[in-house]
Amino acid sequence: MKLRNFKTPALVCCLFLLATAAGFAFDYASIEDDVTEFSLDNGLKVIVMERHNAPVASFVTFANVGGANDPKEYTGIAHMLEHMAFKGTKDLGTTDLEAEMEAMRVEDSIWHELRAERKKGDLADSARIAQLEVDFEKAIEEANQYVDANAIWRTYEEEGGVGLNAGTGMDMTVYFVNLPSNKAELWFAIESERFYRPVFREMYKERNVVAEERRMTLENSPISKLIDQLKSAAFTAHPYGVAIIGHMSDIQNYSRAAVRRHLEKYYVPSNMCIAIVGDVDPEKMHKLAKKYWGRLPASPEPEELATVEPEQEGERRVYLEDPSQPFFAAAWHIPHDRHPDWPAVQAMVDYLGQGRTSLLYKDLVKEQKIAAQAGAFAGMPGSKYPSLAMVYAVPTTDATNEECEEAVFNQVERMKEELLPEEEVEKIKARAKAQFIRGLTSNQGMAMQLAGYEVLSGDWRDMFNELDRINAVSAEDIQRVAKEYFTKKNRTVAYLQTTEE
Numbered sequence: 001m002k003l004r005n006f007k008t009p010a011l012v013c014c015l016f017l018l019a020t021a022a023g024f025a026f027d028y029a030s031i032e033d034d035v036t037e038f039s040l041d042n043g044l045k046v047i048v049m050e051r052h053n054a055p056v057a058s059f060v061t062f063a064n065v066g067g068a069n070d071p072k073e074y075t076g077i078a079h080m081l082e083h084m085a086f087k088g089t090k091d092l093g094t095t096d097l098e099a100e101m102e103a104m105r106v107e108d109s110i111w112h113e114l115r116a117e118r119k120k121g122d123l124a125d126s127a128r129i130a131q132l133e134v135d136f137e138k139a140i141e142e143a144n145q146y147v148d149a150n151a152i153w154r155t156y157e158e159e160g161g162v163g164l165n166a167g168t169g170m171d172m173t174v175y176f177v178n179l180p181s182n183k184a185e186l187w188f189a190i191e192s193e194r195f196y197r198p199v200f201r202e203m204y205k206e207r208n209v210v211a212e213e214r215r216m217t218l219e220n221s222p223i224s225k226l227i228d229q230l231k232s233a234a235f236t237a238h239p240y241g242v243a244i245i246g247h248m249s250d251i252q253n254y255s256r257a258a259v260r261r262h263l264e265k266y267y268v269p270s271n272m273c274i275a276i277v278g279d280v281d282p283e284k285m286h287k288l289a290k291k292y293w294g295r296l297p298a299s300p301e302p303e304e305l306a307t308v309e310p311e312q313e314g315e316r317r318v319y320l321e322d323p324s325q326p327f328f329a330a331a332w333h334i335p336h337d338r339h340p341d342w343p344a345v346q347a348m349v350d351y352l353g354q355g356r357t358s359l360l361y362k363d364l365v366k367e368q369k370i371a372a373q374a375g376a377f378a379g380m381p382g383s384k385y386p387s388l389a390m391v392y393a394v395p396t397t398d399a400t401n402e403e404c405e406e407a408v409f410n411q412v413e414r415m416k417e418e419l420l421p422e423e424e425v426e427k428i429k430a431r432a433k434a435q436f437i438r439g440l441t442s443n444q445g446m447a448m449q450l451a452g453y454e455v456l457s458g459d460w461r462d463m464f465n466e467l468d469r470i471n472a473v474s475a476e477d478i479q480r481v482a483k484e485y486f487t488k489k490n491r492t493v494a495y496l497q498t499t500e501e
Contacts, residue, residue, distance in 0.1 A: 076246015
């Protein structure tokens, strides 16, 4: 397929200077031929941006699947799949593939029997469960003896790779690494192979790792547990109400077959995008993409979620008792990030609770001294679908959640009643534009944004409309969204209440 070039920003450091000098206005005409995009026959979109200032490049694989796509009984499986994607391929990660595959077959067979027996509940045969558990542990040990651990990580590091990692959100999963630009083919070979011919080795060992991750990050953190319950109360229908890491009972019941089904449904070329930014040649990247990624079979793009969270018709409250310090939080339903009101909601939240000059910090922390910390942010736990804007406060020793709640809601009401001065609006917009541009200064940051906008917005060029969206926000818009979304019936309130040990 013919490559297509587009006029778009390339040297973002120059753009930042241009933006600062000219009110954050991009000069599209000054820099040309920096971004090339093409699609493979199987539907995979590839975006390449040339930056020849150093012999390095950033490589990003962006999959349009996240925690919101997890099926029932397998919540958190998008996150589990991200872990399993680092376990290797038929060529990387094993000392004896044939023996390993047979051992994993036995491992899976015993697990399915054990899982089925456990699901019988009170009717289960306890003696049979005990024997299956012994057999299962032996099968895990047998399968794991063939594992060449961390083969992918080691291979990248030996070739100069840095920053190899991945992340799962509610809306997406992204994989990334930075390499010398002359190692591009290595990336194409490994990255395509681990989605073309993955081997989900150490499946049941890694399942325990994820379970422990849930204990550490959620169950053993009172604040995290409270926020998790707040989300569950706010979202009664939409999967945004379930933690990315999943329910513990689901984690403990993952199977290799379930992970593979998720991969085959969502990790298809039409549902993915790769972005490469750095010292690379687009023509060469096109040839390598066809050679390696072109092996993945074409498959229909999975359907988007149909579930829509119903309108909230009254305030909801959550209380969690714990020996830890008290904590107050409240969240309101807001639109998704492509909605026309999104920039105004972000501006409202910025003025309300971001930084030491915000209303919440000045009132609760500096003046009343009833909170040690206070803040606000929007887009929780994702932003592809209608989400939440949240405020929080950590009461001081002599203060209470009730005092913080009253003070927070007073400031929210203030934003509904008072029109922000124009100079304050300009400061808010300047911060938003500077933050946006800072996110594009690195190769990896630019690659992330290009792939993310392509997958989640439908066109990477939408990234460069962001400054126009920010510039369009007015004081009247900020006041209007405060009145429309930050209402009592649209909010969920959460208290972490201190109890004795």
